[in-house]
Amino acid sequence: MLEDGRAEATCRSRWKRVERTLAEAGRMFPILTTLLRTSVGGTLSVGGYGVRSFVDGAQVDQVERARLILPDGQAVWCSREENSELFRFALAGFGQIGVLERVVLRTVPTRSSGHLARRGPAARSPRGAGAGRGEGR
Numbered sequence: 001m002l003e004d005g006r007a008e009a010t011c012r013s014r015w016k017r018v019e020r021t022l023a024e025a026g027r028m029f030p031i032l033t034t035l036l037r038t039s040v041g042g043t044l045s046v047g048g049y050g051v052r053s054f055v056d057g058a059q060v061d062q063v064e065r066a067r068l069i070l071p072d073g074q075a076v077w078c079s080r081e082e083n084s085e086l087f088r089f090a091l092a093g094f095g096q097i098g099v100l101e102r103v104v105l106r107t108v109p110t111r112s113s114g115h116l117a118r119r120g121p122a123a124r125s126p127r128g129a130g131a132g133r134g135e136g137r
């Protein structure tokens with residue numbers, strides 16, 4: 001954890017590990033995708049959308065700084081103020097600009113969040129649909 005509730009993470013980390021570490025400090029990342037075994041670099045390279053994206057935007061909107069390894073091997077920090085063009089195109093950039101190595105993320109105090117689940121085939125079957133609701137009796 002850094003000051004002001006920000007956290008620095010390596011992009012090789014999986015979100016599950018990042019979330020566990022943040023939770024120990026009573027914090028969480030505002031946007032989580034449905035699959036926590038993805039890597040930080042993997043979701044930030046596609047944008048990263050979750051159930052709270054309608055409020056907080058994409059994961060990339062919650063990144064303050066990023067350390068990028070350019071194709072020539074040079075490592076640079078970028079942000080909205082520093083190397084801003086690199087920052088803009090590296091996030092949600094499908095790895096085309098370079099490899100995201102580390103990021104500084106905004107975090108928020110841990111909050112309970114709703115869970116979205118798609119009902120599977122069992123729920124659609126007559127037996128599944130009636131289960132627990134007194135139907136078919």
Ligand SMILES: Cc1cc2nc3c(=O)[nH]c(=O)nc-3n(C[C@H](O)[C@H](O)[C@H](O)COP(=O)(O)OP(=O)(O)OC[C@H]3O[C@@H](n4cnc5c(N)ncnc54)[C@H](O)[C@@H]3O)c2cc1C
Nearest residue numbers: 011033034035038039041042043045048049094095099100
């Ligand atoms: C079951 C499932 C559910 C999903 N749900 C969501 C969801 O809810 N919301 C959402 O936004 N997305 C979702 N996705 C998409 C997922 O976020 C992307 O596929 C993401 O790229 C996967 O990350 P990964 O760690 O597996 O990446 P990898 O498969 O390892 O890499 C995918 C690509 O990401 C890029 N990349 C990876 N690491 C880096 C790095 N460090 N620097 C630069 N580029 C890099 C590369 O272009 C690479 O080819 C889902 C995918 C699956 C399979």
